[in-house]
Amino acid sequence: SDSTEDSDFPIPFSRDSYQNRWRRWAGRLGLDFAIAGLKLVNKQLDVALEEVVGATMSSTGYVTFLDLSSTTCAASAPLTVKANVLDVSVAPEPRDIIWKNAHISKRSQLRRGNFTNFFLFLGVILWSFPLAAIQAFAKAEFLAQIPGMEWILTFHGGTFTNFMNGYLPVVALLCLILILPLIFEYVAVSYEHRKTYSDVQSSMLSRYFYYQLANIYVSVTAGSILKSLSDILDHPSNILQLLGDSLPTMVGYFDALLVTKIMAGLPMIFLRFGALSRMLFLKTLSNEKKMTQRELDAVYRLENVQYGWEFPTQLLVVVIVFTYAIICPVILPFGLLYFLGALLVYKKQVLYVYSPVYESGGAMFPVVVQRTLFGLVCGQMTFIGYVVTRGCYYQPICLFPLPIGTIWAMNFFRQNYADPSTRLSLERARECDRLSSSKAATEEDGLDSNIDRGVELRRTKFDRKSYRQPVLTELATEPEFYRSGFQDDETFAVRKQLQRINRYIKEATLEHNDGLKDALFPM
Incomplete structure (x- = not known):
């Protein structure tokens, strides 16, 4: 492929000039306008098809930050040059x-x-x-x-x-x-x-x-x-x-x-x-x-x-x-x-x-x-x-x-x-971040300023499942007791049996994965 490229375009960057020449001729003929119109129609058809059939992915997403300054900048600044493409705001609770x-x-x-x-x-x-x-x-x-x-x-x-x-x-x-x-x-x-x-x-x-x-x-x-x-x-x-x-x-x-x-x-x-x-x-x-x-x-x-x-x-x-x-x-x-x-x-x-x-x-x-x-x-x-x-x-x-x-x-x-x-102003956001990061630990509370303050504290206490679909983050349910605060033998026995079943399923899954790994990557 290198020899072909050298023979067809012996001069450096000649491929770019060749493409630019064709683009100029297409622009003079109005083909670029027609192509842009076809792309717009294709995009509108995709949007209409998604609204009728159903979108393949969600148009809403959540991005989490560990400091207020980054959150304020992301929610206030224009993130793209294209209008009406990305609408960013502070996420609700x-x-x-x-x-x-x-x-x-x-x-x-x-x-x-x-x-x-x-x-x-x-x-x-x-x-x-x-x-x-x-x-x-x-x-x-x-x-x-x-x-x-x-x-x-x-x-x-x-x-x-x-x-x-x-x-x-x-x-x-x-x-x-x-x-x-x-x-x-x-x-x-x-x-x-x-x-x-x-x-x-x-x-x-x-x-x-x-x-x-x-x-x-x-x-x-x-x-x-x-x-x-x-x-x-x-x-x-x-x-x-x-x-x-x-x-x-x-x-x-x-x-x-x-x-x-x-x-x-x-x-x-x-x-x-x-x-x-x-x-x-x-x-x-x-x-x-x-x-x-x-x-x-x-x-x-x-x-x-x-x-x-x-x-x-x-x-x-x-x-x-x-x-x-x-x-x-x-x-x-x-x-x-x-x-x-x-x-x-x-x-x-x-x-x-x-x-x-x-x-x-x-x-x-x-x-x-x-x-x-x-x-x-x-x-x-x-x-x-x-x-x-x-x-x-x-x-x-x-x-x-x-x-x-x-x-x-x-x-x-x-x-x-x-x-x-x-929305929070950038000035106030920086003040809050600076205060939480620079507040020194005292001897009475026994906290390490590098770990238990500021961003590190938020990183350790941050819940990664906060903005995920609840149906995707729910744990395995267990039968509740007949009345809150009072244990009954029947529910307690069922819980024990479910724990044994879940433990067996987990062990069987691990053994199955180990077997697949040995089959794919034999030693």
Whole structure:
């Protein structure tokens, strides 16, 4: 091959000049553009085929470091010149990962997320139809048509009918609202394939909040979002007047809503109605003596705070109070009672009942702050519209800077606090590494600074299986005892037998491997 090369290209580097000459001619003919187009089409076909048939490998990987400086540099610096090829970020906690969705590509997630947001937006537009049905059918007259319920119309001289007509729509609306988080959670996990539990809760929080805003400002107040949009499109300058005319008439409805949440919502949270119902249901249909320890652990399993459920509930009350605080101050005592009760209930639940199943590093707090300020903007705009409807034209000029200042504060908090908090700065990372590496051991703790400090300490305590699929790292399971803390002879004997079987399998495997080694590499 050397002689052939010398005869064909006797001049050094002549092969490169020969290839470059052909490339120049191909470029003049436009062949390089055609070849690049074919490569792009081939790549797109491979991506589409993987999405239909299934990817041969995961598009998500985890790289672990032993120092914070390397982690910060890898997560912040662009690692490749090609755009949209490699997306690097700080990995979540292993317990926060939904491993069945870890292999889904980012492109597939974005496409499914866009479809979901589009259909949920249509749901917001059509949200007035189920609410109109509630207002039409949630009445005592319809309940009286049920056999045996005719007494509702005549009980206590008809006063009970007025009570039912006032509170039955509120209760029906609360029941309808409680179904929404279940739908949002199922869509986020099973359709969008979000990869972390914190991301699922964050999506539930945002979508639930916007549906409740639609409930307050569009569906309940204007009667129909389509009607409101037509009025706004015909007269864009009347958007504030539309809000100012409609919202004050609904203060009685929202007072009843807050009273219902105080008298029924908070006690149900305090009693943990869902966990209580599950426990009573299982105990009613099962015999505790015949249940295994795993089944009992499932009944009394640990529960984390469902941020996607709890935060929007508080934000709903916040937006209602912001909206009616000046227009109808009668709502303020009800808001005060609710938040006093919520402080007692949630403080007790968080300190003594809920147990953290995963850790997200406070990722929900910036989202809640942004939604709270957005609710404040809605309340300010509503009050400006209310002032305009009362024939005041100078006061809105003085009030108009308020929503602008609130929006500026939202952007300021996001740019200066929320976005920087998502990753550690290189300066702080180097300080932490330097402190952990240079901290000298004292005589009292008896630690060697070279081994028990800094990187060496993290290397010895590092778990290599933290970011591996749990199904690939699980050890051989053993039967548990009948009850935790008490040994029974039958389970103990089975464990001994399994240990002997596993020991025999291990020895047989070693002998088989030694035999193969002798056969392949005879001495």
